[in-house]
Amino acid sequence: MQQAIQLNNVSKEFNDFKAVDGISFEVNEGDIYGFLGPNGSGKSTSLRMIMGLIKPTSGEIKLFGLSLADHRREIMQKVGCIIEKPDFYGYLNAKENLTLCARASGIKYTQGQYNDLFQLVGLAGREHDKVKTYSHGMKQRLGLAQTLIHDPSLIILDEPNTGLDPQGIIDLRNLILTLNKERGKTILLSSHILSEVQEICNAMIVINKGKTVVQGNVADLLSHETLHVTLEINNTPHSINTLHTSIYNQHIIKESDQIFQLMLSKNQIPTLISTLTQQGVEIMRIDYRNQLEEYFLKITNA
Amino acid sequence: MGGFGAILKNELYKTIRRPRSFIGFVVILFICLMLQGAFYHDGKELISFVTQQFESVFNIQGNVLNGNLICFIILQTLIVQMPLLVALVTGDLVSGETASGTLRFLLTRSASRTQIVLAKWLSGLFYTLLLLLLLGIMALFVSHWIFGSGDLMSLNSEGLTVIRADDINWRWGYSFLIAFLSLSVVASLATMLSCIMDNSITPIVTVMAIIIIFTIVGMFDLPSFDVIKPFLFTTHMIAWKNLFEDPVPVNDILFSVGILMVHIVLFLSISVYYFNRKDITT
Numbered sequence: 001m002q003q004a005i006q007l008n009n010v011s012k013e014f015n016d017f018k019a020v021d022g023i024s025f026e027v028n029e030g031d032i033y034g035f036l037g038p039n040g041s042g043k044s045t046s047l048r049m050i051m052g053l054i055k056p057t058s059g060e061i062k063l064f065g066l067s068l069a070d071h072r073r074e075i076m077q078k079v080g081c082i083i084e085k086p087d088f089y090g091y092l093n094a095k096e097n098l099t100l101c102a103r104a105s106g107i108k109y110t111q112g113q114y115n116d117l118f119q120l121v122g123l124a125g126r127e128h129d130k131v132k133t134y135s136h137g138m139k140q141r142l143g144l145a146q147t148l149i150h151d152p153s154l155i156i157l158d159e160p161n162t163g164l165d166p167q168g169i170i171d172l173r174n175l176i177l178t179l180n181k182e183r184g185k186t187i188l189l190s191s192h193i194l195s196e197v198q199e200i201c202n203a204m205i206v207i208n209k210g211k212t213v214v215q216g217n218v219a220d221l222l223s224h225e226t227l228h229v230t231l232e233i234n235n236t237p238h239s240i241n242t243l244h245t246s247i248y249n250q251h252i253i254k255e256s257d258q259i260f261q262l263m264l265s266k267n268q269i270p271t272l273i274s275t276l277t278q279q280g281v282e283i284m285r286i287d288y289r290n291q292l293e294e295y296f297l298k299i300t301n302a
Numbered sequence: 303m304g305g306f307g308a309i310l311k312n313e314l315y316k317t318i319r320r321p322r323s324f325i326g327f328v329v330i331l332f333i334c335l336m337l338q339g340a341f342y343h344d345g346k347e348l349i350s351f352v353t354q355q356f357e358s359v360f361n362i363q364g365n366v367l368n369g370n371l372i373c374f375i376i377l378q379t380l381i382v383q384m385p386l387l388v389a390l391v392t393g394d395l396v397s398g399e400t401a402s403g404t405l406r407f408l409l410t411r412s413a414s415r416t417q418i419v420l421a422k423w424l425s426g427l428f429y430t431l432l433l434l435l436l437l438g439i440m441a442l443f444v445s446h447w448i449f450g451s452g453d454l455m456s457l458n459s460e461g462l463t464v465i466r467a468d469d470i471n472w473r474w475g476y477s478f479l480i481a482f483l484s485l486s487v488v489a490s491l492a493t494m495l496s497c498i499m500d501n502s503i504t505p506i507v508t509v510m511a512i513i514i515i516f517t518i519v520g521m522f523d524l525p526s527f528d529v530i531k532p533f534l535f536t537t538h539m540i541a542w543k544n545l546f547e548d549p550v551p552v553n554d555i556l557f558s559v560g561i562l563m564v565h566i567v568l569f570l571s572i573s574v575y576y577f578n579r580k581d582i583t584t
Binding site: 014048051052053054055072073074076077079081083084085086087088089091092096100101103104105106146 | 305308309311312315316319320321402403404406407408409410411412413414579581582583
């Protein structure tokens with residue numbers, strides 16, 4: 001499988017500060033990668049280096065097997081991105097902004113193509129409004145249109161959910177999945193909404209303090225991970241005793257009255273519920289922190 | 303994909319659509335109409351006051367307050383203000399986009415950074431040309447329409463020079479070309495500072511500060527200043543006035559043109575060099 005992105009020992013220093021410290025990772029073509037890291041981990045700097053906005057101090061960046069330093073022009077024809085947040089010429093309307101974008105990308109768009117694109121990102125009917133009147137969510141949508149206008153093979157999205165309403169988040173999720181599954185686009189998605197990343201991405205890269213912490217298939221990485229489960233049962237001696245005498249007693253890490261904190265694997269949860277209910281324990285509440293959240297906090301705080 | 307022509311077209315489109323671009327046109331229209339109106343009402347009194355001192359020596363006949371004189375006065379007045387109007391737009395070309403974030407969009411397309419700077423610089427020159435064309439139309443053609451034609455009486459440090467009306471059109475043509483070259487230096491300086499700085503106001507203010515400092519240096523006949531004066535672009539920004547001397551000091555004009563062109567090449571080269579190495583962190 002060809003790699004859409006390849007970073008080999010890439011570093012970036014700003015004066016005395018090392019923002020990225022010998023980072024290396026690969027993004028395979030056709031996958032959706034989550035690009036995760038806490039604030040200040042070097043995520044934005046890495047994305048900017050991949051897009052040629054920042055020059056690395058050392059190391060090599062390759063996209064589609066070509067060195068970014070030597071083949072920038074060919075590479076940029078295949079890449080679309082939203083870095084940080086999409087920005088536009090506020091004194092122009094949405095269509096004029098996209099026309100500038102299309103022209104800069106060397107393509108001519110017909111009215112029909114513009115209509116399709118505005119429809120796709122949910123801005124149909126607002127294309128002649130000045131962008132300065134747009135909400136943040138609408139700008140995000142227009143940013144997506146800008147990203148897709150030249151039909152790139154690789155799409156890099158930095159916090160694309162920011163400012164989107166719930167429907168917008170669902171639309172974006174569906175759009176990303178459609179672009180990947182139906183059009184074969186490779187997607188690198190940077191987001192702090194880890195549940196979203198877990199739902200969309202099949203692979204992920206986690207960086208921290210300018211270094212790659214982990215890279216791999218999401219399912220594989222999380223398969224051995226336990227979840228932080230909160231269980232609330234009815235406050236009777238029978239219920240509490242039942243839990244303490246069950247096989248789940250060894251998984252309890254904290255308890256307070258009828259509320260228990262347990263560390264369990266995801267597939268243990270249905271068994272826990274059925275075991276307790278069969279023995280007459282009333283379960284008032286059971287929830288668990290997102291598995292990826294758990295994993296992310298563990299590896300970035302290590 | 304994304305050739306230089308397309309990038310240039312985008313830049314020209316943005317330049318003419320930006321609200322800020324229209325400030326220059328409005329200011330030029332206002333100043334020209336204000337001066338023309340004032341001279342239309344009070345110009346004869348002013349001219350007779352000025353020519354009084356020559357009437358014992360010369361026999362002054364004909365229409366002294368004519369379109370050529372008004373154009374000369376307007377050009378002399380506005381050439382000091384025009385750099386501000388040029389810097390207002392060109393000082394913002396790169397830094398404005400850096401500050402607003404749209405530079406990220408430009409730099410993640412296939413055009414090279416050199417192409418982007420050159421396109422922006424050319425669009426700045428195009429805007430400068432538009433300003434000068436408006437000035438030319440207002441100062442020369444509208445003044446001729448209002449005041450008629452006639453010989454130009456030009457008073458300078460050497461004395462009084464009279465340029466015959468039938469010998470003046472080529473002088474106007476070349477003087478506007480030199481004025482364009484002078485303002486192109488300002489546009490190039492503003493573009494250079496715009497590449498270096500990340501906010502839109504500082505390059506504009508810096509351009510004006512540089513012009514003010516250089517102009518002050520040029521005003522004083524001090525030996526230490528005299529050494530650097532010939533190499534300051536502000537010294538040569540008024541080279542167009544040499545065209546209204548008789549005989550025309552061709553060598554002085556060519557020297558000024560050379561100095562102005564060296565400045566343009568220098569500022570543009572620094573712009574390209576710096577912009578190609580700049581990290582876009584905004």
